[in-house]
Amino acid sequence: MKKIMVIEDHKKIRDELCKFLIQNGYECLAPENFANIIELILSSAAQLILLDINLPVYDGYHICREIRKVSEVPIIVVTSRDTEIDELLAINLGADDFVTKPYNTQILLARIATVLKRAYHEAPPEKLLCGNFTVNLAKSSLEYRNMTAELTKNELKILTCLYEKKGVIVSRDELMRYLWDSELFIDDNTLTVNMTRLRRKLEETGLMNVIETRRGQGYIML
Incomplete structure (x- = not known):
């Protein structure tokens, strides 16, 4: 079972997303305190990060940049910021994918599966x-x-x-x-x-x- 960490400060969105991920066979971590979020991510052993941009303490761009200095854990940016500049910046900082809110949950699920397959070289089903x-x-x-x-x-x-x-x-x-x-x-x-x-x-x-x-x-x- 793959472990996904959801970095999202909006409680309702965070809770609904975690519930959806668990229903689809993933283990979900969802921190509510963002003061030491980078250390928390690195110590979590999460296999994929769903990362919002507009966060307290540090924004998602800073978090992505710092994580990429020491880890190749897959990162999918999930945000309401939908300009091409936002997407380009996220990808240039090392994000593996960029999904805008509101999103279709089935499409998000497919994006997660694709990124995990690419990152961990999982053999496709026959x-x-x-x-x-x-x-x-x-x-x-x-x-x-x-x-x-x-x-x-x-x-x-x-x-x-x-x-x-x-x-x-x-x-x-x-x-x-x-x-x-x-x-x-x-x-x-x-x-x-x-x-x-x-x-x-x-x-x-x-x-x-x-x-x-x-x-x-x-x-x-x-």
Whole structure:
């Protein structure tokens, strides 16, 4: 069980975030006294820090800078400050990611998982259990009851992206960035073709209405 420290001075936000993290399988530390916060972080053995910027005693930038002098513990800045300058400063000081409030909890959870995986080189799972069907990542296939459908690389990535954000609308732009990891290679028509083929394979294995289109917004896995 990974240990996450939440550095947040707003009690309601801190308590709700800790409750959410615990419900999703993490151990949570949430200090209320910020006088010796840097020493507390370093002695906590936390494996990831969720760090607000507007804090008493020291702001999040100072904390991030001091932590980075002696530790590589992953830091995700979670703040209501949403300018590009704020994000750039946080990243330049050593933060691993930058999330603005108010945030979607499922997206925050996905960001946490990504940062932890990158920091601790965790092996990805071979299978994803998506309700009543399974995505076999090792074999790039879809499994439902006694049916199996082979997936192309792009079909597998689309399904994985929607699974990671199940219940949340994923925009077409976000899907295309996930597919190609670069906005230089975005092709809207190619995404449409891949989505159509993926839906056909889902239906051919007996899975209907797994992916729903939200007009003008994107796609959602139900």
